[in-house]
Amino acid sequence: MSEANANEPRESVIKKSEELIDWSRRNFLKFGGAAAAGLTVGGLGIAGYQLGHSDKAYIGASDYTGNEQFFDRTPFEVDIAPGFKPVSKVERPHWINFFIDRLSVVGTIAAQGKWNPGMGLNAMPGPVGDYYRKRPENYKILLKILETLPKQAKIYQEKKDARYAIADAYVWSSMSTMYPDLDEIWGEMTVPQNPVTSPDSTPDKWDFRFIRRKQPLEFKSPKHASDLLKTVAHKFGATLVGICKFDPTFTFTNYMRGIKDEWSDGPGINPGLKYRKGREVWGTEVPSHWKSMIVYGVPMHWDPLLSAQGYSTSYDAYSRAASIATKLERFIQELGYPSRPQNPPTNYECVMPPYGALAGLGEIGRMGLLITPELGANIRLAGVITDIEFEYDKPIDFGVIRFCKKCKICADHCPAGALPKSDEPDTQLRGFKKWEVEGEKCFLQWASGSLRMPHGCRVCVGVCPYTRKNTWLHTISRAADSRDPTGIISSGLLAMQKGFFHVPDAQDFKSDWDGGKEAVYHNPPKWLRTEEYFKVNKDWTYYGND
Amino acid sequence: MYPNGTVVYMLFWMAIGIFQICIYNSINYWTKRYNPNSKWWQVALLYCCVLSFFIVVFAGFTLKGEYEGNAGWYMIGSFGVMHVIAGAALVKLFVLKNTKKKYA
Numbered sequence: 001m002s003e004a005n006a007n008e009p010r011e012s013v014i015k016k017s018e019e020l021i022d023w024s025r026r027n028f029l030k031f032g033g034a035a036a037a038g039l040t041v042g043g044l045g046i047a048g049y050q051l052g053h054s055d056k057a058y059i060g061a062s063d064y065t066g067n068e069q070f071f072d073r074t075p076f077e078v079d080i081a082p083g084f085k086p087v088s089k090v091e092r093p094h095w096i097n098f099f100i101d102r103l104s105v106v107g108t109i110a111a112q113g114k115w116n117p118g119m120g121l122n123a124m125p126g127p128v129g130d131y132y133r134k135r136p137e138n139y140k141i142l143l144k145i146l147e148t149l150p151k152q153a154k155i156y157q158e159k160k161d162a163r164y165a166i167a168d169a170y171v172w173s174s175m176s177t178m179y180p181d182l183d184e185i186w187g188e189m190t191v192p193q194n195p196v197t198s199p200d201s202t203p204d205k206w207d208f209r210f211i212r213r214k215q216p217l218e219f220k221s222p223k224h225a226s227d228l229l230k231t232v233a234h235k236f237g238a239t240l241v242g243i244c245k246f247d248p249t250f251t252f253t254n255y256m257r258g259i260k261d262e263w264s265d266g267p268g269i270n271p272g273l274k275y276r277k278g279r280e281v282w283g284t285e286v287p288s289h290w291k292s293m294i295v296y297g298v299p300m301h302w303d304p305l306l307s308a309q310g311y312s313t314s315y316d317a318y319s320r321a322a323s324i325a326t327k328l329e330r331f332i333q334e335l336g337y338p339s340r341p342q343n344p345p346t347n348y349e350c351v352m353p354p355y356g357a358l359a360g361l362g363e364i365g366r367m368g369l370l371i372t373p374e375l376g377a378n379i380r381l382a383g384v385i386t387d388i389e390f391e392y393d394k395p396i397d398f399g400v401i402r403f404c405k406k407c408k409i410c411a412d413h414c415p416a417g418a419l420p421k422s423d424e425p426d427t428q429l430r431g432f433k434k435w436e437v438e439g440e441k442c443f444l445q446w447a448s449g450s451l452r453m454p455h456g457c458r459v460c461v462g463v464c465p466y467t468r469k470n471t472w473l474h475t476i477s478r479a480a481d482s483r484d485p486t487g488i489i490s491s492g493l494l495a496m497q498k499g500f501f502h503v504p505d506a507q508d509f510k511s512d513w514d515g516g517k518e519a520v521y522h523n524p525p526k527w528l529r530t531e532e533y534f535k536v537n538k539d540w541t542y543y544g545n546d
Numbered sequence: 547m548y549p550n551g552t553v554v555y556m557l558f559w560m561a562i563g564i565f566q567i568c569i570y571n572s573i574n575y576w577t578k579r580y581n582p583n584s585k586w587w588q589v590a591l592l593y594c595c596v597l598s599f600f601i602v603v604f605a606g607f608t609l610k611g612e613y614e615g616n617a618g619w620y621m622i623g624s625f626g627v628m629h630v631i632a633g634a635a636l637v638k639l640f641v642l643k644n645t646k647k648k649y650a
Contacts, residue, residue, distance in 0.1 A: 026575070033572020036565035037596065043562055044604040052611020306613070473608050500620040522613045545613050 057469035059374050060239035060299035066231065069240050071373035073360055073396045076482065081357040081395030083364055083425065083432060090431030092248060093351055095255040095279055096127050099439030100346055106142065108263040108275070117143055126262075127280065141440035148447040149454065155513050156452035162536040166528050167304070167311045168451050174315035178322050178345065197326065198347055199258030199340075200276065203287040206258055207338040207385075210329075216336030223391040229294055232331055236324040238296035239379075240372060242359030242393040246293045246385055248286045250354040256282035257349060289338045289387040295352070295359040296324065297372070297379035300458070302469070305378055306522035307544065308458040309415070309509055310450035317380035318344040328384045343382040352381040360393035363400035367410045367419055367460040368437040371400045373478060376466030398482040400466070401425075403490050404435075409497065410460035415509035415516065416445035419460060448514040459509050462521045465497045502545055519543035569596060580641045588640040595636055599629040 055061060059068050095101050105128050109115045115124050121132055121139050132139040161168070199206040219225040226243055233241040259278030299305075300317040325341035332339035342348045353370045357363060362372035362379070371377045411419035418441035420426060427436040446454035461467055468474040481489045503521060510516025523544040531538040570593050577584045577592065602625040610618035 028568075029572050029575035031572075033569045033575075036568035036572070040562060040565045040569070040600055041603050043558065043565075044600055045607045047558065048604040048607030049611040052608040052614075054611075057612075469612050471608050471612065473605050496617075496621075500617040500624075501614060502616040546615055 052469070052471055057471045058299075058302045059470045061302070063239070064235055064237060066234035066241070069234075069374060071398075071479075073373075073393075073398075076396040076398045077360065077394040078397045079394070081354075081363070082397045082401045083434065084354070084357065084395075086431045087433050088428060088431050090249055092251060092253045092284070093430060094127075095252045095277070096131050098252070098351075099443060101277070101279075102128055102131065102439075103142075103145070103443065104275075104346075105263050105279070106146075112263075117146055138438075138440045141444055145440065145444050145447050148444065151513075152447055152449070152454065153452050155511075156450070159513075160450050160452070162530060162538075163540050164310060164450055165530045165534065165536075167313070167524070170304070170528070171313040171315055171451060171453075171455050174313060174319045176319075178315055178319040198276075201258050203256065203258070203289075203340060207287070207289065207340045208333070210333035211336055211338065212334075213336035219388070221391075222389050225388050226391045226393075229328075229332070229388070229390070233294060233296050233324065233328055236327045237298065237320055238324050239298050240361050240374060241294065241296040242356070242361045243292060243294050243390045244355060244358035244360075245392050246290045247355075247358060248290075250351045251286060251349055252351070253284045254278075254280050254282060255349060257347065290340070290385045291387040292390050292392070293342075293350070293355050293359065293383050293385050294328065294390075295355045295361060295381060295383040296328075297321070297356065297361060297370070297375070297381045298324070299375045299378045300380060300461075302378065303522070303525040304528060305458060305467075306462045307520040307524040307528065308462045309445070309456075309520070310511075310518055311520060311524040311528045312456070312458045312462070314344070314380060314456050314458065321380050321382035322347070325382050325384060332384065332386050332388070337386050337388050340385045341382065342385065344380055350383065350385075352383060355383055356381050357395055360396045363397065364434075365400050365410075365464070365466075366404040366408065366435045367414075367464070368435065369461065371404075371464065371466050373398055373482070374470070376468060377461045377464045378467045399484075399490065402487060403465075403481070403494075406487075406490065406494055407465060407497075409463050409465060409503065413463050413503050413506050413509070414445075414460055415506050416441045416457070417506070418442040418445070445510075448511055450511050450518055459521070463503050465493070504543060508543060517543045521545065566597070569593065577641050581643055584640055588636075592633070592636050592640060595629060595633045599626065599633070602626050602629060 051057065105126070106115075106124075109125060109128070115129075121129070121136065123129075124132060132142065156164070156168075219228075229243065230241045256278035258276055259281050260276050261279040261281045263279060264275040264277070298317050298320045300312070300314055304312045304316070306312075322341075322343045325343035325347075329339045329341045340349075342350045342352060353364050353368065356370040356372075356379075361381075362370045365371040365377060367377065369377050370379055370381060372379050405423055408421055411421045416438075418438040420435045420437075422435070425433040425435045427434050429436055442457065443454065445457045449455065449457065466478070477489075477493055481493060484490065504517070504519035507515065508517045508519035510518075512518055518540070520542070521544055523542040523546050526532050530536050570589070573592050573596070574589045577589050602622060606618040606622035606626070608618075609615075609621060
């Protein structure tokens with residue numbers, strides 16, 4: 001300490017120190033706030049990016065606990081599922097209403113030599129002929145599909161393999177664990193790879209085949225039954241699970257797997273269980289042990305889905321859903337109860353989305369698919385029918401149909417133009433007012449896709465505003481919108497969706513050989529880009545969001 | 547795994563919390579300095595505007611992380627500018643209100 005300082009009165013030193021401290025405090029208050037604001041902006045920017053980028057925000061990717069079914073459905077429970085209030089006589093669907101089965105039968109009669117496109121519509125035999133004679137415009141699209149299919153395979157081999165090799169391999173590998181009998185899929189496979197089974201006898205035998213107990217194990221209560229089966233379904237990998245009373249309204253008539261019909265085999269058709277569907281052999285009977293339906297769903301892997309059409313596939317979710325169905329079927333029969341899986345791609349007697357709605361998993365949107373609070377439209381449904389008495393879930397109304405009336409993004413960006421754009425559901429479909437998807441148009445887009453086979457499109461699923469990662473932003477938006485009776489929040493969200501988010505034009509989603517740019521909603525992830533792993537000549541550009 | 551890791555995640559949000567205290571106190575200091583008659587709720591409103599701006603930045607970068615770069619930038623560009631304008635209006639109203647009188 002200097003002499004001057006040493007002689008300084010003690011009070012003065014204290015005063016100076018206090019002034020110094022006060023000055024520092026004041027300075028801290030002055031400028032510390034600005035520094036903290038800068039750090040907050042930087043920190044939240046990085047944190048936000050990380051949260052948005054994290055794979056953990058993808059629901060259904062890794063959890064086997066049921067925790068990913070996080071939406072509290074109780075406040076939204078209703079007695080009648082939205083869109084299912086009858087407006088006229090309710091009828092069950094006939095198998096001919098399902099496009100994939102129509103196409104399957106057309107392919108079969110062509111292979112059997114009973115018909116070919118050169119013979120014309122009037123010569124087309126059976127129910128498919130009757131169907132298309134009533135709808136000649138759909139027949140024209142069918143002919144275009146039949147022309148396009150071989151073209152698609154040829155163009156893939158010549159021009160597209162370098163770009164889509166990983167995506168194509170991913171599709172086929174997922175499919176290999178999905179079909180019950182792979183001896184004839186698109187005429188390419190010869191070796192069955194999958195233990196997933198398909199019925200080869202009537203339900204009174206097939207649905208009971210693993211039961212070894214004389215009496216079924218008696219549950220303590222229907223609630224115990226629901227709790228156990230839901231928990232087990234989650235353990236098997238189901239992301240969302242609900243249970244409803246079995247309602248035959250949404251079960252095909254004149255159709256039952258496991259029973260031979262005239263399109264099951266014949267010259268040019270390899271015998272396979274997938275063709276045994278009892279078409280026009282079975283009537284309208286519903287087996288008496290079909291009393292309850294456990295409905296569950298899993299998402300398609302998100303990155304490929306958002307890279308629809310070219311890089312996406314439903315088959316990863318299909319294969320998981322089929323595997324869960326097989327396990328759940330066996331689990332139920334081990335307890336002494338009959339069971340019958342309903343699983344993708346075509347192993348059904350039931351139309352699944354309505355059952356998903358009845359079981360309270362979600363609502364059916366404009367594109368005809370189930371939209372759920374957790375996964376949006378990114379859900380592939382399956383189910384198991386049994387005679388266990390459960391405590392059933394109730395349908396929910398969390399505002400999807402109200403949102404779909406205003407939104408129309410799926411319809412506006414559908415490359416096939418297959419989705420309706422009317423404000424209100426405008427088609428009376430077997431007793432209910434619905435938006436109806438035009439199956440032929442939709443499939444034509446599949447057949448015009450960039451992979452070597454018509455493996456689906458999914459653009460409508462990817463661009464749906466409900467199909468988003470589970471980040472705080474979307475979760476809060478959905479929760480707020482669901483609770484807003486005025487519709488103001490949904491209008492605001494929709495304005496942002498249309499103003500801020502970039503979605504390629506419908507035409508741009510088409511293949512370059514079909515007049516498009518092969519645009520995608522999100523550019524494909526690294527693991528689907530062949531140029532990242534293989535020595536290929538990259539002569540394409542990506543038209544999607546980064 | 548920042549900020550998704552466990553300990554780092556907690557430390558990160560603790561730091562963000564401490565920053566908010568600094569920011570609030572700083573706003574309080576500047577408001578009182580220019581307008582000694584300012585009320586607590588005026589300070590609170592100014593802070594809410596700043597906090598809301600932070601949320602816009604957070605939302606914009608969350609979207610950016612989701613490969614929705616367009617939406618992210620539009621979010622920050624539109625709502626961010628709205629916040630700056632609103633913030634300037636609040637400052638004019640609550641902080642600089644009496645300055646003219648004082649120096650007139």
